[in-house]
Amino acid sequence: MNKLRLGTIGTSWITNSFIDAALDTGLYELNCVYSRNKEKGEEFSSKYGDIFVETDLESFMKKDTLDVIYIASPNSLHYEQAIMALKAKKHVMVEKPASTNVHEWDEMLRAAEENDVFVLEAAKHMYIPNLEKVADEIEKLDGVVGATFPYVRYSSRYDNVLAGEEPNIFSLKFAGGALMDLGIYPVYTAVALFGEPEEAIYYPRKIRTGVDGIGTIILRYEAFDVTILVGKIATSLYDVEIYGSKETLIIDHVSHLDKARKVDHQTFEEQEVHLEKQHENSMFYEAEALAQMIETKDEPKTKERYKELSDLARIVSGLLNQLLTQAGIVFDSEA
């Protein structure tokens, strides 16, 4: 198999991280970098050798030297750029959140199908092999009675907000906020492990810029609730806790899934749960998965996996939209 020729949009750390992961798989080569600003693009790409920097978005999308486009622009631009790339018959890996509503996600899926390419949302922890192992451990809990999924982590960009600025990640204009940036991880994990909840409720606290800075989400399932603690203006040290009938399964982090143990409800006795050591770049698996899907694109197993991932993304997108609506958070793109 020839290496997939990768083009990227976005020049922040996350794009570096995806490129590194893609190169690590041995299945990609970096072909082109898009940046509105030539110098910025060249500064960004220089560490990967002599990479062409395209400053015109239309030309970038249509380059016939590209097989895959990775999109990590501000959230509010994901949809439009993904549609452009798909229509240019490029496979697309779009950073989460891929869209702010189900309709947009469906449009992306349709554009992908019509152009015989894939679109995946880069919810990196959905591709980590340990996710299945965690699901197995949950089976062994012999009945879940509840769970707490925390992702409360201070963003240094909040310093800028406090200084009167409005960085993208805290801006309504760019579909920022705690739910869109961090909350999406625990929501994904909950849906992957427990399915679509019957009800979802969000109690956010908004910050000056109008987005949610911190909040609590309740996902109600038939037999139990998952409580999600999310925040970008404070830091929590909590692990993930999944409460079984006799013990609590404790996992280090809702999107890392690389350390776990079980604690007995009554004796507090701890038991290590063996999880495989994961690749140190947590984006490795999503990059690998897309390449493998492209390689085996007509196999039934691939189609099944693609549908599974698309459905998951669709449920998450619907939940995010519902939670934002409840919270009265309206992004500029939706207003």
Place this chain on the structure above:
Amino acid sequence: MNKLRLGTIGTSWITNSFIDAALDTGLYELNCVYSRNKEKGEEFSSKYGDIFVETDLESFMKKDTLDVIYIASPNSLHYEQAIMALKAKKHVMVEKPASTNVHEWDEMLRAAEENDVFVLEAAKHMYIPNLEKVADEIEKLDGVVGATFPYVRYSSRYDNVLAGEEPNIFSLKFAGGALMDLGIYPVYTAVALFGEPEEAIYYPRKIRTGVDGIGTIILRYEAFDVTILVGKIATSLYDVEIYGSKETLIIDHVSHLDKARKVDHQTFEEQEVHLEKQHENSMFYEAEALAQMIETKDEPKTKERYKELSDLARIVSGLLNQLLTQAGIVFDSEA
């Protein structure tokens, strides 16, 4: 000052614990134990020497050798027994929850006033000296943006529920359940530290007996929310977290308050917070407080403290009632 002559209702571990605490203060002597069953009462009291066991409740209440009555009967009996004791002009320490509604608490306060005695609810952590120290540390946080107060601890009695029985603590008949038994602690702590919330919402999961087994409570304040995790059918290892503007204050437990540290939001650097070593019997301070209040009963400072504690109990009682009503939990005594 002569030692206060103590009478007790209830023969479980908590009554032992209160008697031990009271004797430890050096301000009480155990005078009489009430039990419907003479043998059970004698077995219970034997470790304290030759203590009289009264089997008739009316006679017990009216004994003129008693100054203080401690009530630790099943929750649903607290109100009626407290009123009897107060009308017999005894000071009363009634285990939490003192009542299941504000009206009952007001009746108790009125009976106490009319008979020139005190009634206190045994919310032990409200009397711990470290509570004030924690309040000072919260001041230093320079603005609270949120907090998580967990009290999720499996009860061995739940084994009995699973075996088809209905122990008091899990029974609607005796006003049991997670909120009444454990949730009251974090609710008290929140009200003591932050005042009365503007709104309170409870998402409980009920068990077979009709009471709440586990759930999440959101207390909404003007500038932030407190999320309470409560449960008696699972165990959580979480500490208390109070999120400030630059760091998180972490306290070992919502009702112990004997270890604390601060963790920087960005660097994760930890800083020990010095709290005094507390008496190993956490009920020591409530026993001591009541004795001191009785000794100085006409001093303005005592009246002020009594009003403060009564008001606190009143707010908590109102909140519990509101949360139970929302949850559709109706105790037999209220039905």
